[in-house]
Amino acid sequence: MIISYLFGNSPWRSGVHRCAFLPEEKAAFFDDFIDKSGSPKALFYAISRLLYTVGREPYIENGIDWMYKLVTRDPDCQLPLYQQTLYYMEEYVGLLYHAIAWISGTMWNWL
Numbered sequence: 001m002i003i004s005y006l007f008g009n010s011p012w013r014s015g016v017h018r019c020a021f022l023p024e025e026k027a028a029f030f031d032d033f034i035d036k037s038g039s040p041k042a043l044f045y046a047i048s049r050l051l052y053t054v055g056r057e058p059y060i061e062n063g064i065d066w067m068y069k070l071v072t073r074d075p076d077c078q079l080p081l082y083q084q085t086l087y088y089m090e091e092y093v094g095l096l097y098h099a100i101a102w103i104s105g106t107m108w109n110w111l
Contacts, residue, residue, distance in 0.1 A: 017056035048088035
């Protein structure tokens with residue numbers, strides 16, 4: 001149920017990284033949901049898939065905080081994850097890394 005509620009089962013079109021009904025202002029909803037939900041396995045999947053698909057652009061910065069909150073619930077990484085969860089997480093972290101590197105490189109060129 002959590003996965004569906006957080007759009008984890010939605011069939012998003014490939015290459016779509018933003019959705020009109022998920023603007024940046026909705027980040028507080030996900031913050032609150034992650035803080036109050038008790039199912040980290042479902043949250044890991046739903047949030048990582050959201051960040052891989054339509055939440056990529058509006059939530060790229062918030063996503064790392066969400067992942068941190070979820071990882072701290074299972075610091076020994078003992079939680080069995082749904083299929084594709086690690087793939088979505090790795091893709092998101094890779095995108096975040098490249099975004100930070102690009103920003104850092106751009107800022108460096110300005111100096």
